[in-house]
Amino acid sequence: MEAIHHPVWKVAGIYGALKxxxxxxxxxxxxxxxxxxxWSCETNSFMFPWGEATVSLEDMMILGGISVLGDSVKSPLQSPELVEMEEYLENARREFIGLKTTNHSRWLNxxxxxxxxxxxxxxLxxxxxxxxxxxxxxxxxxxxxxxxxxxxxLALSPDVLASIYRDLSSLKxxxxxxSSEVPGSNGDRIDIHKLSLWSPLFFVQVWAWExxxxxxxxxxxxYNIVSGVRIGQWHNVKQTGVINVRTFIDSSGEFFFVEVIRLGCGRLVDSQVTRINKSGQ
Structure with a gap:
């Protein structure tokens, strides 16, 4: 698909996100x-002891190549031809209803x-x-x-980021x-591992690593950052050893990467590390 359609993906602003x-x-x-x-559900931000920070639209663009520019994803299709395409895809989807094969696998095959x-x-x-x-x-x-x-x-980032904020609030x-041992609506205890979370929360994890x-x-x-999106440098890596996550998070204010800049040549590099004092300034 890339060999045939990559010029379209680049113009549409999704090539980096696809990669x-x-x-x-x-x-x-x-x-x-x-x-x-x-996490604060009221401000959609993390309230750290040393200051306030959050995942931004810029992060979504730089980490995952998800476009922040363009029309709304809710924009309706404008021509009968495009509506006909949508009906074709919907009819294809209906054929899979009731089949045991998973939705995505059946669609792919x-x-x-x-x-x-x-x-x-x-x-797509x-x-x-x-x-x-x-x-x-x-x-x-x-x-x-x-x-x-x-x-x-299309501007995909605003809706993706909104879904991440929503799921972070649901999880919080x-x-x-x-923690308060309040039962759920059916009287059972809450199991946070069984929540239905539908956003790409791995971006939050990568944001913290960055x-x-x-x-x-x-x-x-x-990994060559010139040839791909930034998330590629975290492909299949994981934290080794046991660390106290809470302690590391709470002590990260002294050195915290506050921005990532894009140079004119298109290469992404970190700006200087900015020191944040205890008041968060």
Missing amino acids: SSIYRVQTDENLIFGLVER NFMNSDKDYEHEAF SLWLSRFVFPCKIGAPVFSIAISLARVMR QAMIMA RMVSLQPERAQN
């Missing part, structure tokens, strides 16, 4: 929970190398539902996929209820 999908971030639950403990109509749109629908807006393949992503395939630039509230030097595992070998 970032090949990387796998090993989940560090201790780090995620340590961050969520400091149905379209890959099939030379069927709208194979590109089907591929799978990508969106698996890596951008994790969900079952369906109507919400079809119109987005069709627009992107027609070289329409569940952690509060679990910003808090003391938490960083060893970066991936042979």
Whole structure:
């Protein structure tokens, strides 16, 4: 698909985001929970002892190549031809209802190398539902996929970031209820591991690794930041040994990467490390 459609992906602003999908971030639950403990649902930010910080639209663009520019993902399709494409994809989805094969696997096997109509749109629908807006393949992503395939630039980052904020708040509230031993609506105790979280929370983990030097595992070998998105340097790496996550988070204020800058040549580099004092200034 890349060999055929990469010019379209570049113009539509999704090439970097698509390339970032090949990387796998090993989940560090201790780090995620340590961050969520400091999450404020009111301000959508982390309230650290040394100051306030949060994942931003710029982070989504630099870490995962997810576009911050373009029309809204909720923009309706504008022509009968595009609506017809959406109906085609929806009819294809309906054929899988009731089958035991998982939604994504069945979709992939149905379209890959099939030379069927709208194979590109089907591929983008799978990508969106698996890596951008994790969900079952369906109507919400079809119109987005069709627009992107027609070289329409859409601002994906705001909606992705909003979903991350939502899930961080849901996880924080569940952690509060679990710690206070308040039962759920059905009378059972809250199990935070069984929450239905649909956002790409691995971006929060990578954000922490990028910003808090003391938490960083060893970066991936042979990673060239010029040729890919920044998340690639954390491909398949994980924290070795046992560390006290809470202590490391709370002591990260002395040196904290506050920004990442883009040079004119397109290369991404860290700015100087900024010292933050105890008041967060």
